[in-house]
Amino acid sequence: MTKFFDRLSNDLTQLLEDPIDYNVSIEVGEAPNNQIFKVHSYILQSRCSYFKKKFNEIHFNDDHVKVVTMADTKISIQMFNVIIKYIYGGIISLEKLENSIIFDLLIASNKLELDEFVEHLQIHLVNNNASWLKLNFAQVYQTSYQFKNFKIIQDFCDGIIAKHPAILFESENFQSLPEDKLISILKRDDLQLEESKIWEYVIQWGKAKNRTLPTNLDEWTYDNFLTLKEALKQCLPYIRYFNLSLEDVLDKIFPYQHILESKLFLDINTKLMAPNRQISSTILPPRKLLTKTLPTRNILISLSSNIITDERALEISSWIDKKATPYIENNPYEFKLLVRGSRDGFDVITIYNICDKISNTVIVLKVEGTEEIFGGYNPVDWDINCNQYKMTQDSFAFSLKTSNMENSILSRVVNNFDFAIHNFPRDLSLGFGHTLKLVDNLKFKKKCQCGNDLGYKKPIRSEGYLNHFLFPHLFSVEEYEVYKISPKNNLK
Structure with missing residues (x-):
């Protein structure tokens, strides 16, 4: 043929x-x-x-x-x-498409029930764009489990979690994790956690499903244990009970013995006291734990930001280090959240109060109504007792790439270094020269501005919004965040 x-x-x-x-x-x-x-x-x-x-x-x-x-x-x-x-x-031609578009294309192809195309896109992402998947792990992981035929992406994500379990088990979303996701992780022989720690996480997850359970275990009734047992009945078979030490059984299993079948609990104790005696319970193989701890810098703990992604944080980090090309993984800096508008308030004085005497900070903000994302890096400290400009040669302002903006804009201070940082708490204003200035209440006053500033290399806002700094286009802020930036290898 x-x-x-x-x-x-x-x-x-x-x-x-x-x-x-x-x-x-x-x-x-x-x-x-x-x-x-x-x-x-x-x-x-x-x-x-x-x-x-x-x-x-x-x-x-x-x-x-x-x-x-x-x-x-x-x-x-x-x-x-x-x-x-x-x-x-x-x-199929994917060469000129950004990774985010390819991922959206995967979701769209699934909606159109193009199974062959869905499989091809998953293989392409895993084989050719693993770094992007890791950088956007939270989004990728959450999305992949919404669709049953994203099995290739799911396996990739499960592999990441197995190597770096903190990304899941220490995340704020762990307690709301769907049961099938948790089970898929518990089944893995290569999950890099001690079995006693896995047991603790499973108990924590089960309790989260029943918020009415007493906080103090001494107050639990038999019915409380039955409630927890029902919540965990699909997960409990995947705990490797016979790899727990005597101390772990006494300290961690014994207090919750009522959620186990009596025969299983008897067999656990039998094996501890008489290891060679035959039992009827299934003995799962021990997990294949690595002898060496994986480097901390490789652990992919997602940035908990309402504004920027891990990928954008890497971009900002590369600007701090004056790299010609952005970092693509293993961010050398920790971004520690200091202030968030929706949590702490939108008054500029709030930033001064919380960030007083703190240096090496990044401010990011989302503009109300346009989805633009602006920000700046200040290597010197903010000072609530000082009403003056501050000098630095390393500050910069930026506008980040979004769905409405093709590329990010970086604007470093290049002249007038004595006026690089605008530190005026008594005037309720702060910023980066006139390139980006935040004024009064960021959400309700509509006094924030981007303008032309000879001290910085270029404007960070489009010409349609820009005027001379004496007559700027004013805007308000939907959300803002301030982060303390610290090198990871200096963390205590």
């Missing part, structure tokens, strides 16, 4: 580009920036079950064309261009 797939693919792709006798019109995006794709129902129906069902629900109009809108799918024009070329010609 001879197969001429290349010629077939090319001919069908040409049909897409010159849609002779099309009978379906697909609208992607929102007006006025929408795009109409003229396609053929018989091709889409044979290649995509989603469109087969969709076309059955729609009747032809007077022009014998079925009109379909993709507004509810949140699929962009860029993504749909890739998808439709795959459907017609089996052609």
Whole structure:
């Protein structure tokens, strides 16, 4: 049998580009920036079950064309261009796409039930873009378990957690972790945690499912233990009980013995007292713990920010170190949250009160109504008792890449170093020259501003918003955060 797939693919792709006798019109995006794709129902129906069902629900109009809108799918024009070329010609080109777009494309392909494409995109991300997956681990992990056929990504994430369990077990989201996610981790022989610690985490997770349980264990009734037992019944079989020490059984298992089957608890004690005696309970193999502790710098603890991603934090770190290319993993700095507007308040004086005498800080903020993200790095300390400019040659302001902005903008102080940092607590203002200035109440007063400043290399806001600093375009802030930046190798 001879197969001429290349010629077939090319001919069908040409049909897409010159849609002779099309009978379906697909609208992607929102007006006025929408795009109409003229396609053929018989091709889409044979290649995509989603469109087969969709076309059955729609009747032809007077022009014998079925009109379909993709507004509810949140699929962009860029993504749909890739998808439709795959459907017609089996052609996939990902080289010019950002990793975030490829991940969104994976979600979109899953919505369209393109199983082959979904598998290919997962393999591509794991094999070629593992660094990006690690940098965006929280998002990737949470998303992957929303879809049952993201198995390749799920296995990748489980492998990361097995090596660096703190990323999951010490996260603020651990207690709300779905049961199937927890079980998939407990099953792993390579989970790098002592079994006693795993037991403690499982108990913690079970208690979180029943907030009415007494805090003090001495106050628990038998019914309380039955409640916890019911919550953990699917997880308990994956604990390696027979790898626990006598001390761990006495200190950690014994207080919760009522959540175990009586035969299992008897067998645990039997093995401790008479190791060679036969028991009926299943003995799971010990976990394969590494003899060497993995370097702390490789542990992927996600930045808990309402504004910036781990990837953006790496970018800021590379600017602090004046690197020509951004760090892609293993951030050399710890970002310690000092102030958050939604938590601590939006008055500038709040920043001075909390950050007084603290140096090496990064401020990031999200602009109300535009989603722009601005910020700055101050290597010298903020001073609530000082109303003056401060000198430094290492400060910078920035605007970060967002969905509405193609690239980040970095603006270092290059002149007028004596006026680099605007430290005026009595005037309720602080900032980086006139390049970025925060004034009064950031959320309600609408006095914040970005302007032209000869001391800094370039403006960080688009020309449409910029004027001379005497007449700046003012804005308010949706959220802001201040971080203390410390080298990780200096942490105590």
